[in-house]
Every structure is written in C-alpha cells, then in structure tokens.
Amino acid sequence: MEDEQVYDRMRRKVLWSIVNGLYLVGSRYEDDCNVMTCSFVTQVATSPKLVGIGVETESKSAELIEKSKAYTLMFLRRDQREIVRKFVKPALCDLGKHEINGYPYEEASVAKAPILKDVLAYVECSVYKELRFDSHIFFIGEVVNVGSNATPAPDGTPAADSRVLEVLRMEDTNMHYGG
Numbered sequence: 001m002e003d004e005q006v007y008d009r010m011r012r013k014v015l016w017s018i019v020n021g022l023y024l025v026g027s028r029y030e031d032d033c034n035v036m037t038c039s040f041v042t043q044v045a046t047s048p049k050l051v052g053i054g055v056e057t058e059s060k061s062a063e064l065i066e067k068s069k070a071y072t073l074m075f076l077r078r079d080q081r082e083i084v085r086k087f088v089k090p091a092l093c094d095l096g097k098h099e100i101n102g103y104p105y106e107e108a109s110v111a112k113a114p115i116l117k118d119v120l121a122y123v124e125c126s127v128y129k130e131l132r133f134d135s136h137i138f139f140i141g142e143v144v145n146v147g148s149n150a151t152p153a154p155d156g157t158p159a160a161d162s163r164v165l166e167v168l169r170m171e172d173t174n175m176h177y178g179g
C-alpha cells in the first residue's frame with residue numbers, strides 16, 4: 001500500500017515534469033462560446049500542419065469543439081499568468097459586446113470562436129481528427145490561420161531570440177495539471 005503511494009507520487013512528479021506552455025483555447029457553437037486554460041498542447045505533424053489539444057471529456061469546451069469542429073489556440077506573454085486563473089471554469093460570454101469574462105475578443109474565421117485581443121499570438125484550427133479517452137478528448141486540428149501581435153522592442157531591435165516567441169509556461173506559475 002505504502003509502496004503504491006510512493007510509486008503514484010513518483011509517477012505524478014515525472015509526468016508533471018513534461019515541459020508545457022500555458023495556453024487559452026477558444027470555442028464557439030451557435031450562441032454559446034467559451035475560453036479555457038489548456039496545457040496539453042503540441043504540434044503533431046508538419047504536413048498537413050496539425051496541432052493537438054487534450055480537453056476534458058466533460059468540459060463545456062469539448063462539447064463546443066465537438067459540435068463546431070473548430071477551436072482557437074491563444075499564446076500568452078510570460079507576464080500574463082493572471083489570465084490563466086480566469087478561465088478554469090465555463091466563461092461568461094457576451095456576444096453582443098464581444099467580451100468573454102470581461103476580456104474583449106475578436107471572432108476567428110473558424111466557427112467565430114473567440115480570440116482575446118490582448119494575446120501574444122493565436123492559431124485557428126479546424127478539427128481533423130479526434131481521439132477519445134476516458135478523461136480527455138485529444139482534438140487534432142489543422143492550422144487554417146495564424147496571427148501574431150508580437151512587437152519589436154521600443155528601440156526597434158528585434159526580440160532577444162527572434163526565432164521563437166516568449167510564451168507563458170507552466171513553470172512561470174505554481175500550478176500543475178495532469179500527472
């Protein structure tokens with residue numbers, strides 16, 4: 001019994017150590033929309049360009065994505081960790097004002113899913129395949145559009161490492177997910 005608990009703790013620690021970014025996933029079906037915090041995110045193929053997300057089976061997001069077959073993936077800046085906590089339960093969407101939990105958004109070309117205005121970058125995906133598990137559905141989405149709000153430094157010099165964006169990571173917070 002004790003051995004089992006030790007093993008469980010060790011397994012969780014190893015699985016928590018998988019390096020993850022922290023993203024927001026936007027979804028919409030008809031008059032219902034949502035944004036959720038998501039860390040199970042990875043590129044799956046380059047041709048076609050596929051990006052996968054693991055979404056809890058019972059979540060509102062899973063329901064909306066299954067119906068609309070589309071989602072948006074938003075990349076946050078490293079100083080935006082407070083946003084992550086605002087999207088851990090179904091969000092309040094004001095379609096008229098284009099606000100979700102009070103954050104202004106724009107509509108994606110896919111399913112009119114929300115893209116918060118103040119994000120570093122975003123990817124719009126159309127669902128290509130779904131893998132269903134007990135806890136999560138792994139949606140594999142084809143990238144149909146990408147946008148970036150990343151700006152050069154005020155003095156005009158490019159960012160320190162211009163090959164990639166400085167995105168929010170799990171290690172920037174004291175949170176964990178999965179395991």
Ligand SMILES: Cc1cc2nc3c(=O)[nH]c(=O)nc-3n(C[C@H](O)[C@H](O)[C@H](O)COP(=O)(O)O)c2cc1C
Pocket residue numbers: 022034035036037038039040041054055056058059060061062087088089090091175176177
């Ligand atoms: C740090 C962190 C990472 C998370 N990562 C995921 C994830 O990868 N997949 C997921 O389904 N939920 C994840 N969640 C939980 C969801 O954000 C939360 O359950 C979700 O907003 C509920 O889904 P709904 O609003 O679509 O019902 C994470 C939560 C936190 C705090």
